[in-house]
Amino acid sequence: xxxxxxxxxxxxxxxxxxxxxxxxxxxxxxxxxxxxxxxxxxxxxxxxxxxxxxxxxxxxxxxxxxxxxxxxxxxxxxxxxxxxxxxxxxxxxxxxxxxxxxxxxxxxxxxxxxxxxxxxxxxxxxxxxxxxxxxxxxxxxxxxxxxxxxxxxxxxxxxxxxxxxxxxxxxxxxxxxxxxxxxxxxx
Amino acid sequence: xxxxxxxxxxxxxxxxxxxxxxxxxxxxxxxxxxxxxxxxxxxxxxxxxxxxxxxxxxxxxxxxxxxxxxxxxxxxxxxxxxxxxxxxxxxxxxxxxxxxxxxxxxxxxxxxxxxxxxxxxxxxxxxxxxxxxxxxxxxxxxxx
Numbered sequence: 605x606x607x608x609x610x611x612x613x614x615x616x617x618x619x620x621x622x623x624x625x626x627x628x629x630x631x632x633x634x635x636x637x638x639x640x641x642x643x644x645x646x647x648x649x650x651x652x653x654x655x656x657x658x659x660x661x662x663x664x665x666x667x668x669x670x671x672x673x674x675x676x677x678x679x680x681x682x683x684x685x686x687x688x689x690x691x692x693x694x695x696x697x698x699x700x701x702x703x704x705x706x707x708x709x710x711x712x713x714x715x716x717x718x719x720x721x722x723x724x725x726x727x728x729x730x731x732x733x734x735x736x737x738x739x740x741x742x743x744x745x746x747x748x749x750x751x752x753x754x755x756x757x758x759x760x761x762x763x764x765x766x767x768x769x770x771x772x773x774x775x776x777x778x779x780x781x782x783x784x785x786x787x788x789x790x791x
Numbered sequence: 792x793x794x795x796x797x798x799x800x801x802x803x804x805x806x807x808x809x810x811x812x813x814x815x816x817x818x819x820x821x822x823x824x825x826x827x828x829x830x831x832x833x834x835x836x837x838x839x840x841x842x843x844x845x846x847x848x849x850x851x852x853x854x855x856x857x858x859x860x861x862x863x864x865x866x867x868x869x870x871x872x873x874x875x876x877x878x879x880x881x882x883x884x885x886x887x888x889x890x891x892x893x894x895x896x897x898x899x900x901x902x903x904x905x906x907x908x909x910x911x912x913x914x915x916x917x918x919x920x921x922x923x924x925x926x927x928x929x930x931x932x933x934x935x
Binding site for chain 1: 797798800801802803804805806807808809810811812813814815817818819820821823824827829831832834835836837838839841842844845846848849852
């Protein structure tokens, strides 16, 4: 058996998703669009398109929602990278009115803009951490671990919780963030 | 800390939260949607519609590509002067028979084509001339 789902199998697998599967996909899209120049619906549609046209291939061993989540992650990351490389395009005369050759502006963010972006991102991160400042130490350690990139099992060992308690605490963190920023992660 | 590092930190947090969304039971996902004021059925219908839109767009793109490939192949067959001398002669005769007015305007060589006095190179050259005049020199079926 081919280890990769065929196009027909993929379509069938997606169409067979339960209501919760579709809702889950939407939530993941919203999450990956946080602080990115993307809309959740566009991200979802692009992930579907790449799955269907074969640009991304789904191994049989990977769940369909996880596969689409990985596709969205990749597309969203690329969108962020290419935004910096492809500034807005517009037509300009090659020779200016004064007869001098057109000198294109430098579209990269200047030091001041970079500092502003860095401060805004740092402020956002602090606001997320502050949501748990008055909470139990476990939630604080967990969100700090997530931010530092400590992965699931390692983090679970660090906070010494069983799987159920760990999942429950992680859900509490996610839901508190959802409720604190219903319109997106904006400081 | 630079903006890149701060961004990376938030990206790691997002990945961890997505892991949680993936791990949450269906019932909790539905309950969360309702808690947030969304109708899960409506959300599901909207995402399903996006999927079907993507499927339709991809099918359309495939159809357009297939049509372009067929058209390109047809153009290639219509414009290609055959390298086989017998086939080139057959096409020339066929063409002159179909377009006697054109044959009449052409040189004596064209009329010689019908009598079989032309060399293979002359036949191919004549087919190219007819092609330049806008006549299809390929395998276009009758009546099309």
